[in-house]
Amino acid sequence: MKQLNIGLIGTGFMGRTHANAYRQVNTFFPHAIEPVCKVVCGRSVTTTRDFGARWGWQETTTDWRSLIARPDIDVVDICTPNDSHAEIAIAALEAGKMVMCEKPLAMNGGEAQRMVDAAARSGRPTMVSFNYRRVPAVALAKQLVDEGRLGRIFHYRARYLQDWTINPNLPQGGNTLWRLDADTAGSGVTGDLLAHAIDLALWLAGPMREVTAMTETFIRERHLQDDPATLKPVRIDDACAFLARFANGALGTFESTRYACGRKNHNTFEINGEKASIAFDLEDAHQLQFYQHSDDSLVRGFRTIGVWDGDHPYMKNWWVPGCAIGYEHTFIHQVADFLDGLEAGEKRVPDFADGLATQLVCDAVLESARTRMWQQAT
Numbered sequence: 305m306k307q308l309n310i311g312l313i314g315t316g317f318m319g320r321t322h323a324n325a326y327r328q329v330n331t332f333f334p335h336a337i338e339p340v341c342k343v344v345c346g347r348s349v350t351t352t353r354d355f356g357a358r359w360g361w362q363e364t365t366t367d368w369r370s371l372i373a374r375p376d377i378d379v380v381d382i383c384t385p386n387d388s389h390a391e392i393a394i395a396a397l398e399a400g401k402m403v404m405c406e407k408p409l410a411m412n413g414g415e416a417q418r419m420v421d422a423a424a425r426s427g428r429p430t431m432v433s434f435n436y437r438r439v440p441a442v443a444l445a446k447q448l449v450d451e452g453r454l455g456r457i458f459h460y461r462a463r464y465l466q467d468w469t470i471n472p473n474l475p476q477g478g479n480t481l482w483r484l485d486a487d488t489a490g491s492g493v494t495g496d497l498l499a500h501a502i503d504l505a506l507w508l509a510g511p512m513r514e515v516t517a518m519t520e521t522f523i524r525e526r527h528l529q530d531d532p533a534t535l536k537p538v539r540i541d542d543a544c545a546f547l548a549r550f551a552n553g554a555l556g557t558f559e560s561t562r563y564a565c566g567r568k569n570h571n572t573f574e575i576n577g578e579k580a581s582i583a584f585d586l587e588d589a590h591q592l593q594f595y596q597h598s599d600d601s602l603v604r605g606f607r608t609i610g611v612w613d614g615d616h617p618y619m620k621n622w623w624v625p626g627c628a629i630g631y632e633h634t635f636i637h638q639v640a641d642f643l644d645g646l647e648a649g650e651k652r653v654p655d656f657a658d659g660l661a662t663q664l665v666c667d668a669v670l671e672s673a674r675t676r677m678w679q680q681a682t
């Protein structure tokens with residue numbers, strides 16, 4: 305068995321999901337390559353040590369540059385806020401490392417292009433953590449589209465709704481509320497939530513040609529988390545809605561907000577084709593809705609597929625039909641697919657090029673909202 309030494313940067317929400325994935329992957333998806341939790345890097349010495357002890361990392365550091373400089377690290381996994389992705393990824397690629405990077409790939413298309421160029425120069429495998437591709441029901445949707453079961457696609461309709469920023473007293477910036485600070489996050493819901501919806505749309509329905517968008521910032525000023533006496537303008541988009549034309553002629557509608565009271569992680573899409581429709585909602589992640597027009601008209605209707613059969617993507621490696629899996633499994637599937645790619649000597653997606661494609665759509669959406677004009681999406 306070949307060992308693959310991982311250097312994980314970031315010990316927050318995503319640091320935990322990725323650490324869990326490295327620990328679990330070969331138990332459920334056996335590979336000849338074994339990921340080794342070698343070094344974890346965070347900003348605070350004590351938090352990073354606690355994280356390392358809890359999640360089984362051999363060593364800890366607070367200096368990501370020293371992690372990248374180590375010859376014994378094979379994969380650098382970036383789970384830090386968005387403004388650091390490009391700098392860390394490019395340094396890691398230049399040091400000859402493989403790179404796994406959280407989404408959105410970068411702050412903007414220019415940064416993402418530099419990351420793609422660095423990946424091409426290094427020839428090392430990359431992956432972007434658009435983990436919702438790895439929900440079994442979403443992977444099944446992809447299989448149904450690729451098999452031609454929907455026929456020509458007319459409509460792609462996506463919503464990604466949350467509600468956690470409704471509180472006007474929530475501060476911005478600092479260690480935990482960096483998503484509200486444009487300097488660290490790049491954008492608001494567009495980069496944070498719509499990036500996922502756009503990645504799925506490009507994967508399921510193909511490239512987009514053009515977009516027209518509107519955004520809104522409902523709470524215009526917030527105190528700084530690190531300096532509560534200071535009130536600063538909010539420069540992120542709290543909500544965004546956009547229309548898209550796909551290259552295949554389909555029409556897309558996308559909506560995202562963090563002000564949808566009651567919606568926690570409402571990531572949904574519906575695709576209407578000439579022969580069938582499919583619909584997915586992350587809050588019922590083990591189900592896919594499927595409607596087939598050729599069914600006998602007496603019993604025709606949307607059916608709910610419980611995506612837990614051994615024939616469904618990823619599911620033969622888990623339990624028995626009827627036992628649903630959940631959120632953390634998408635990250636385990638992501639690492640399993642990455643290891644599959646290494647063993648087969650083939651690239652696995654989404655890689656940095658896919659991350660760039662999504663970034664360009666995000667940029668076009670924000671530019672359209674600013675100019676109130678349609679924008680090219682590639």
Ligand SMILES: NC(=O)c1ccc[n+]([C@@H]2O[C@H](COP(=O)([O-])OP(=O)(O)OC[C@H]3O[C@@H](n4cnc5c(N)ncnc54)[C@H](O)[C@@H]3O)[C@@H](O)[C@H]2O)c1
Pocket residue numbers: 313314315316317318319345346347348366368383384385386388406407408433434435479480496
């Ligand atoms: N794939 C998904 O569904 C998903 C979900 C949430 C977040 N994300 C993405 O993951 C990334 C991280 O988000 P999060 O929710 O885990 O954030 P978080 O705030 O929970 O964690 C960020 C971590 O990065 C560390 N960090 C920041 N700067 C650092 C530095 N210079 N050196 C070392 N460590 C540093 C922080 O200490 C913290 O541990 C973001 O890009 C976010 O968009 C993706």
